[in-house]
Amino acid sequence: MAKKLLLGDEAIALGAIDAGLSGVYAYPGTPSTEITEFIQNNKLARERGIHSRWSTNEKTAMEAALGMSYSGKRALVCMKHVGMNVCADAFVNSAITGVNGGLVVLAADDPSMHSSQNEQDSRFYAKFAMVPIFEPSNQQEAYDMVGAAFELSESLKVPVVMRVVTRLAHSRAAVTVGEARDENPLNVSRDSWVLLPGIARRKYVELLGKQDAMGEAAETSVFNRIEKAEKPSVGIIACGIGYNYVKEAAGNQFDIVKVSQYPIPAEKIKELASRNDSIMVVEDGQPVVEEQVRGLLGAGYPLCGRLTGDLPRTGELTPDCVAKALGLPGGPVFEPAKNLAARPPQFCQGCGHRDVYTALNQVLATYPDYRVFGDIGCYTLGALPPFRALSSCVDMGASITMAKGAADAGFFPSVAVIGDSTFTHSGMTGLLDAVNENSNIVVVISDNLTTGMTGGQDSAGTNRYEAICVGIGVDPAHVRVVVPLPKNMEEITRVIREEIEYNGVSVIIPRRECMQTLQRHLREAKKNAK
Amino acid sequence: MKKDIILCGVGGQGILSIATIIGEAATRAGLNLKQAEVHGMSQRGGDVQSNLRLSTEEIYSDLIPLGRTDVVISMEPMEALRYLPYLAADGTVVTSSKPFINIPNYPDESALNAELDALPSAVRLDIESVAKDCGNARGANMVLLGMAAPYIGILSVDQIREAIAVVFARKGQEIVDANLKAFDEGVKASKN
Numbered sequence: 144m145a146k147k148l149l150l151g152d153e154a155i156a157l158g159a160i161d162a163g164l165s166g167v168y169a170y171p172g173t174p175s176t177e178i179t180e181f182i183q184n185n186k187l188a189r190e191r192g193i194h195s196r197w198s199t200n201e202k203t204a205m206e207a208a209l210g211m212s213y214s215g216k217r218a219l220v221c222m223k224h225v226g227m228n229v230c231a232d233a234f235v236n237s238a239i240t241g242v243n244g245g246l247v248v249l250a251a252d253d254p255s256m257h258s259s260q261n262e263q264d265s266r267f268y269a270k271f272a273m274v275p276i277f278e279p280s281n282q283q284e285a286y287d288m289v290g291a292a293f294e295l296s297e298s299l300k301v302p303v304v305m306r307v308v309t310r311l312a313h314s315r316a317a318v319t320v321g322e323a324r325d326e327n328p329l330n331v332s333r334d335s336w337v338l339l340p341g342i343a344r345r346k347y348v349e350l351l352g353k354q355d356a357m358g359e360a361a362e363t364s365v366f367n368r369i370e371k372a373e374k375p376s377v378g379i380i381a382c383g384i385g386y387n388y389v390k391e392a393a394g395n396q397f398d399i400v401k402v403s404q405y406p407i408p409a410e411k412i413k414e415l416a417s418r419n420d421s422i423m424v425v426e427d428g429q430p431v432v433e434e435q436v437r438g439l440l441g442a443g444y445p446l447c448g449r450l451t452g453d454l455p456r457t458g459e460l461t462p463d464c465v466a467k468a469l470g471l472p473g474g475p476v477f478e479p480a481k482n483l484a485a486r487p488p489q490f491c492q493g494c495g496h497r498d499v500y501t502a503l504n505q506v507l508a509t510y511p512d513y514r515v516f517g518d519i520g521c522y523t524l525g526a527l528p529p530f531r532a533l534s535s536c537v538d539m540g541a542s543i544t545m546a547k548g549a550a551d552a553g554f555f556p557s558v559a560v561i562g563d564s565t566f567t568h569s570g571m572t573g574l575l576d577a578v579n580e581n582s583n584i585v586v587v588i589s590d591n592l593t594t595g596m597t598g599g600q601d602s603a604g605t606n607r608y609e610a611i612c613v614g615i616g617v618d619p620a621h622v623r624v625v626v627p628l629p630k631n632m633e634e635i636t637r638v639i640r641e642e643i644e645y646n647g648v649s650v651i652i653p654r655r656e657c658m659q660t661l662q663r664h665l666r667e668a669k670k671n672a673k
Numbered sequence: 674m675k676k677d678i679i680l681c682g683v684g685g686q687g688i689l690s691i692a693t694i695i696g697e698a699a700t701r702a703g704l705n706l707k708q709a710e711v712h713g714m715s716q717r718g719g720d721v722q723s724n725l726r727l728s729t730e731e732i733y734s735d736l737i738p739l740g741r742t743d744v745v746i747s748m749e750p751m752e753a754l755r756y757l758p759y760l761a762a763d764g765t766v767v768t769s770s771k772p773f774i775n776i777p778n779y780p781d782e783s784a785l786n787a788e789l790d791a792l793p794s795a796v797r798l799d800i801e802s803v804a805k806d807c808g809n810a811r812g813a814n815m816v817l818l819g820m821a822a823p824y825i826g827i828l829s830v831d832q833i834r835e836a837i838a839v840v841f842a843r844k845g846q847e848i849v850d851a852n853l854k855a856f857d858e859g860v861k862a863s864k865n
Contacts, residue, residue, distance in 0.1 A: 148700055150710070173712055257711070314709040314735040317700065384735070391734035462738040476740040476762045480754035482780035482788050486683065488719035489775065521717065598712075 149318045151311040154282040155221075155249060156181035158289030163324040165216035165244070166194030168204035170568060171597035172223030173258035174312035175251035179221055180600075187323055197594075199603040200539070200568040201226035205233040205248070212246040212302075215330030217293050224252040225259065227268045229539065229569070236338060237302045238272040239346045243332040245293035246302040253309050254428050254459035260519070260536070262457070264428035266405065269304035273350055275357045276405035277305045277366070278383035282316040284366060284403060290324070295360055299353050308427050310459065311384050358406045366403035369411050371418070372396060377469070378419030380412060382432055385425035385460055392466035392473070407435055416440050423468065424448035427460045487527060495655035496522045498627035499589050500530040502635040502653075503558065506643065513556050514549060518542035518570070520562035521595045521657075533560065540569030546584045547577045556643045559586045564594040567604040571615060577648045578616040585642050585649045588612075589627075591657035599660040612650045621645055627653035675728035676827040677737040679756045682748030683773045684716040687814040690840075691746065692723045694818060698828050698836035699727045709735040718775055720752055727827050746821045748814065749773045750785055750797060763793070767821040767863075769813065770797040796820060796863060803858050812855030819859020830860055 149157065156178045159167065169179040182188045182195045194211070198204035201222045208218035220230070227234065227250050234248060250265035269276040277292050279285040288305060296303040335342055361367060375398045381389045382402045389399060398419055400411045416422060424433040424446070433448040440446060447453040453468045454460070466473045490497050499522070507513040517523055517533035518541065526533040535545055542559035550557040561570050566588050577584055588608055594600040604611055612622045621642060625635045635653065642649035656664075678695070680688045692708055699706045709724040724737045739758050745766045747753035753768040760766065766789065772782060789795045800816040809815070815837065822830045837856055841849045 146700075148696060148706070177712070310709055310735050313712050314707055315696065316707045316732075316735075317705070387733040387735065391738065462734045462736055466738065473741075474739050475758035477757040477760050477792075480757050480788055482785040483751060483754050484776055484778045484780055486718075486720040486752075486776055488684065488717040491717060524717070 144319055144321060146317050146319050148315055149282055149286070150177055150313060150315050151279070151282050151285050151307055152177035152251075152313070153181045154286040154318045155289055155305070155307070156185070157320060158286040159219045159247070160185055160188050160193065161321060161323045162290035162293045163217050163326045164193055164219055165326045166208065166211045167219045167221060168194070168198050168208040169221035170198050170201050170204055170226060171594050171600045172226055172251070173597055174253060174309040175221045175223050175249065176597045176600070177312070178249065191326065197601055197603070201230040202233055205230035205237070208246060209233060209237050209240070209242070212242045212244045213332045213336065214244065215332070216244040216327045218244065219247050219249060221249040222251070223259065224250055224263050224265050225261065225538070226250070227265050231268065234268065234302070235272045238274050238350055239338060239343055240336040241300040241334070241346065241349070242296055242302055243300075243330070244327050245296040247289060247292045247296060247305055248302055249305045249307070251307050251309070251312050252428055255309070257309055260538070262428065264431055265304065265306045266428065266431040269306070269405070270431070272302075273354060274301050275299070275303050275360065277303065278403050278405070279305075279307060279311060280384050280386040280401070280403055282311070282314070282318050285311065286318045286320060288366065288403070291366070299356055299360075301350070301353060306383070308384060308459065354406075358409065361404045361406050362408045362410055364404040364408070367408045367411065368401050369414060370395070370399040370401065372398050375418045376420065378415040378422045380415065380422060380424045380432060380436060382424070382426035385427055385465070388460055388462045388465035389425055389469070391462045392471050393469055397469070402432065407432055407439070409439055412436060412439060416444060421445035421447065423453065425454065425460065425465055425468075488524060489527070490521070490524055491658040493658050494521070495591055495627040495653060496525060496589055498629060498632070498635070499560070499587065499653045500525045500532045502627070502632060502639055503560070503587070504530060504532055506636050506639045507556070507558070510556055513558065514554065515558045515560055516542040516545040516549070518559070518561040518565050520565050522560060522562055522589050525560065539565050540573055543570050543573035543577060543584070543586055546586070547573065547580075547582045550582045550584050551580075555583060557584050558643070559584060561586065561588055562595070563588055563590040563592065563604060563608060564602040566608070567602065567611070571611065574612065574617070574648070575615050581647050583646050585639070585651065588650060588652045590652050590654040592654070593657045593660045595657045595659065599657060599663065608652050617648050617650050621647065621649040622652070623650070624652045624654055627655050674827055675726065675730065675732075676743045676825060677741055678725040678727070678825070679722055679737065679742050679745045679759055680725060681720070681722040681745065681752045681756060683752065683775070684718050684721045686748040686773070688721060688723055688748055691814050691818050692725055694833065694836045694840050695725060695727070695825070695828070697840050698832045701836065701839075702828055702832055704729060704827065705732050707732045707735050720755060722756065743826075744821055744824045746817060748817060750789060751780060754785065754788060765794040765796070765824045766792055767817065767824060768795070768797045769800045769817060771799050771801055798862050800859070803862060804855050807854050807858050809851040809855045812852055815852045815855035816859035816862070819856040820863040822856070822860055823863050
């Protein structure tokens with residue numbers, strides 16, 4: 144038994160390796176990225192040849208993991224919360240097919256949207272698919288739970304969701320780690336996973352039949368417990384890291400049902416309700432449990448939480464909002480400073496995206512009206528001053544299809560800006576739609592040869608973007624490559640102008656390496672030269 | 674006994690290496706530790722902070738409550754001010770005195786300094802000059818750590834010093850010595 148100082152993400156990664164993982168499948172996304180990176184760099188994982196290469200998107204990741212599970216081995220899929228939307232089709236149906244080797248789907252939620260465009264709660268997805276959830280309250284549980292999740296997945300033959308939030312994913316603490324279990328042997332499923340209606344109906348009934356066992360597992364889980372106070376008053380249901388804030392603020396003052404495994408442990412919650420006059424639900428994210436407990440206890444039982452406004456409806460929980468909701472003292476001593484300005488993130492010095500926006504703005508300013516539809520990545524910062532270049536950023540790939548829709552509506556000029564990694568993630572299919580209708584759009588694939596926003600992971604299509612676009616059907620004469628540097632501004636603006644004036648699908652690929660990865664590569668080269 | 678520390682600055686200034694060293698020292702001293710970091714978008718030139726909690730008892734929350742921070746350690750003076758609502762009544766601010774200006778509306782420097790000086794306990798120093806003077810221009814964060822070391826309390830200055838040697842060991846003795854020198858200069862400046 145060794146102790147290691149680990150990020151929540153790293154604890155999950157090591158927990159998975161030690162649980163006999165055979166493959167992690169993921170697309171980078173804050174706050175989940177470090178899980179896969181840890182496995183990529185782990186010695187044992189390398190020795191065992193555990194699959195850890197990045198997938199093109201969350202859907203391909205989920206499906207490949209399901210294939211590994213089908214073959215009897217343990218697979219982990221990791222993503223940020225919005226990745227659940229991308230893989231939802233595969234995920235929801237994996238509950239119907241069931242699994243063979245253990246399958247854990249790790250969703251890292253981002254309440255407060257530190258690095259995201261919404262704060263959707265992945266527990267809804269698990270409930271929708273009718274599968275169990277594990278939600279660790281600390282790094283040790285994160286490590287321990289991965290193994291428990293694989294065990295449960297294999298015993299009930301269902302995928303299991305593990306849900307974390309940013310504050311656990313990116314917080315470090317000491318974790319006691321155990322011995323590494325062997326990987327499962329290859330043992331390909333002999334069941335039919337063909338979800339034709341006749342089979343799917345039978346399998347759906349099977350899934351429904353497992354619900355009681357899932358409930359029983361949560362009721363007896365070592366991760367769920369009732370803590371009894373000397374004088375019960377308000378009972379608290381504390382989910383995931385919500386438990387920490389309750390303990391920080393109130394110690395042993397209240398009865399607590401700690402919930403870290405779902406479905407909600409109904410018997411424990413009923414006991415809590417009978418011992419106390421009212422219940423408060425403390426959960427990070429959306430009021431998933433509060434709604435369910437309302438149903439469990441009925442409209443007459445005094446219940447509060449995020450829905451009642453006792454805790455804020457939006458944003459992550461903090462020790463402060465929890466203490467306030469519990470009526471406990473605390474708060475600031477000093478007033479907020481007067482001489483303080485916001486410091487938003489910005490493009491790195493020398494970043495090629497800067498030159499792309501400078502050129503775009505210069506050309507587009509000569510048109511009476513124009514729109515640039517943006518996408519997800521570092522280049523979304525082009526929406527902020529000084530560029531103010533973007534009108535939209537919705538989801539991975541939406542730049543191309545929204546530009547197409549605007550062009551369909553008759554708007555001109557309609558421009559899309561998308562990064563290289565985002566393009567292969569979800570932009571290619573939209574480009575095919577545009578090609579099939581010869582839509583009058585300009586697609587700028589700002590290619591920095593990496594997945595930059597999340598710290599420089601491999602990008603799935605590097606060195607193949609022209610070939611991909613031509614293969615999809617874009618006229619090779621309108622696939623233009625430029626080098627985004629200030630000295631090339633004349634050429635870049637000329638190319639942009641020509642392609643805007645061309646009536647059809649154009650792709651412009653400004654290509655120059657990300658400053659972050661360039662500096663890393665230079666450091667490595669210097670080190671190797673020594 | 675416990676100590677709650679906020680490390681802050683601008684993305685890319687190296688606050689996480691300070692966190693790593695204090696974390697190493699705390700682990701070697703057998704203390705409980707939680708350290709919440711900021712990853713992702715704000716690392717691109719935005720404000721960044723890390724909550725570092727050290728205690729002899731179990732630590733629950735990864736985040737420090739308002740009004741409870743013992744030491745704010747900042748690589749940038751305006752960033753130090755951002756966390757005043759988190760500072761405890763008897764807390765200390767240890768900060769670099771040199772502004773990092775990458776925004777058009779950076780506040781007036783003298784007003785900013787006056788606000789820092791009005792705090793019950795605040796230390797500021799041009800850590801970059803000190804680092805340059807001792808021949809380690811990239812060691813400004815070690816100067817800052819040296820300045821803060823006497824205020825951390827739950828760890829001795831020597832325990833933190835030892836952790837620097839451990840953390841930088843794989844980079845060679847030369848780098849270790851340069852960082853220790855920068856740290857020592859910081860400690861000296863703090864005492865004066």
